[in-house]
Amino acid sequence: MTEQVVIIGSGPAGWSAAIYAARANLNPLLFEGTPQAEMIPLGQLAFTTEVENYPGFPFGNVREFVESSVAKDRHWNLPPMPDEQRDGKPYYAVQGVELMELMKQQALNFETRVVSDDVVDVDCSGSPLRVIPANGDAVESQTVIVATGARANYLGLASEEAYKNKGVSACAVCDGALPIYRGKPLAVIGGGDSAVEEATYLANLKGAATIYIVHRRDQLRASKIMQKRAMEHPNIEMVWNSTVEEVFGDGNLVTGIKLKSTVDDSVRELSVGGMFVAIGHTPNTAFLHGKLEMNEKGYIQWAAPFRTLTSVEGVFAAGDVADDYYRQAITSAGTGCMAALDAERYLAAHEA
Numbered sequence: 001m002t003e004q005v006v007i008i009g010s011g012p013a014g015w016s017a018a019i020y021a022a023r024a025n026l027n028p029l030l031f032e033g034t035p036q037a038e039m040i041p042l043g044q045l046a047f048t049t050e051v052e053n054y055p056g057f058p059f060g061n062v063r064e065f066v067e068s069s070v071a072k073d074r075h076w077n078l079p080p081m082p083d084e085q086r087d088g089k090p091y092y093a094v095q096g097v098e099l100m101e102l103m104k105q106q107a108l109n110f111e112t113r114v115v116s117d118d119v120v121d122v123d124c125s126g127s128p129l130r131v132i133p134a135n136g137d138a139v140e141s142q143t144v145i146v147a148t149g150a151r152a153n154y155l156g157l158a159s160e161e162a163y164k165n166k167g168v169s170a171c172a173v174c175d176g177a178l179p180i181y182r183g184k185p186l187a188v189i190g191g192g193d194s195a196v197e198e199a200t201y202l203a204n205l206k207g208a209a210t211i212y213i214v215h216r217r218d219q220l221r222a223s224k225i226m227q228k229r230a231m232e233h234p235n236i237e238m239v240w241n242s243t244v245e246e247v248f249g250d251g252n253l254v255t256g257i258k259l260k261s262t263v264d265d266s267v268r269e270l271s272v273g274g275m276f277v278a279i280g281h282t283p284n285t286a287f288l289h290g291k292l293e294m295n296e297k298g299y300i301q302w303a304a305p306f307r308t309l310t311s312v313e314g315v316f317a318a319g320d321v322a323d324d325y326y327r328q329a330i331t332s333a334g335t336g337c338m339a340a341l342d343a344e345r346y347l348a349a350h351e352a
């Protein structure tokens with residue numbers, strides 16, 4: 001049997017593509033992946049707590065809605081409820097896992113078929129395309145939507161891992177406005193454009209305290225205009241020639257970082273309420289073995305502006321795997337929808 005649409009990836013792009021493809025009667029099959037280093041089914045949002053910027057999810061008793069919508073056999077996956085109460089009722093932003101379970105459920109409601117395996121290769125040499133999972137049971141399909149996302153790069157410290165979501169983040173736009181960071185001095189680690197962008201975003205938040213950019217060299221790699229922006233910002237302070245040795249805190253939240261000089265090996269502590277790591281992302285494209293055109297950072301390149309087509313006919317790309325600029329859940333969901341519509345139009349145009 002040849003499938004019409006196979007979707008690879010289980011973040012907002014993958015589930016949105018599935019919802020659109022399923023509602024267009026394309027009977028999609030989705031590979032959701034398995035837990036691996038820095039990657040889990042349900043995508044990057046499954047690593048985070050509150051999601052305050054996904055439209056349609058204001059504060060409230062989200063859990064009641066989630067439990068009434070998501071199949072009971074997956075309730076075990078739901079995170080513990082935060083304690084915030086208003087008028088004696090739970091009152092909080094949707095949690096990353098809750099939002100992703102809702103997206104998955106919506107795709108399942110329209111009979112998306114899900115395979116819990118990783119795709120290890122896609123044979124693009126002929127038509128139909130062949131999607132090869134780790135279990136070896138290859139699937140033929142007329143179209144493939146790649147929605148495998150990207151992973152934030154971290155420093156690799158045990159203390160950094162221990163404080164993730166408790167003051168360590170890799171996304172200022174996502175997390176910077178959360179109460180745990182509000183009004184506190186913060187450190188951004190890195191020296192490229194994204195480090196300066198993250199620092200500027202944090203420095204411009206209402207009530208922002210000092211934002212330190214910690215860089216291992218004595219000048220930024222960022223573009224000249226971004227450097228100027230950072231240097232001239234009254235809330236941004238540069239910490240040159242320094243690497244992070246340790247993140248420390250009170251067990252619940254970060255209270256500082258230990259810095260080692262790259263010049264003379266001296267060590268000092270910097271009091272901060274949070275650390276944003278901005279040392280790049282790695283797109284999950286290794287399994288494609290270079291068969292699609294990619295940019296120099298390994299992100300899939302769209303073959304036409306505002307179209308999700310790739311360099312291979314019948315293969316579409318959506319979400320962070322094709323976006324090293326916006327990297328948000330809402331933009332990924334948007335391009336997931338676009339990819340399903342593009343696949344539908346491709347199938348209509350190639351109808352036998």
Ligand SMILES: Cc1cc2nc3c(=O)[nH]c(=O)nc-3n(C[C@H](O)[C@H](O)[C@H](O)COP(=O)(O)OP(=O)(O)OC[C@H]3O[C@@H](n4cnc5c(N)ncnc54)[C@H](O)[C@@H]3O)c2cc1C
Nearest residue numbers: 010011012013033040043044119149174319320327328329
């Ligand atoms: C800590 C953190 C907090 C964030 N907070 C926010 C926020 O508050 N708001 C916001 O808008 N964005 C936030 N983001 C960014 C957001 O999570 C991403 O932009 C979004 O999840 C990208 O969606 P995606 O569908 O492209 O891919 P992903 O979410 O990356 O999902 C792709 C998934 O596909 C699966 N996969 C990968 N390779 C394979 C393979 N070979 N075979 C099968 N499956 C595979 C994996 O399970 C992977 O996780 C946050 C990110 C992080 C890391």
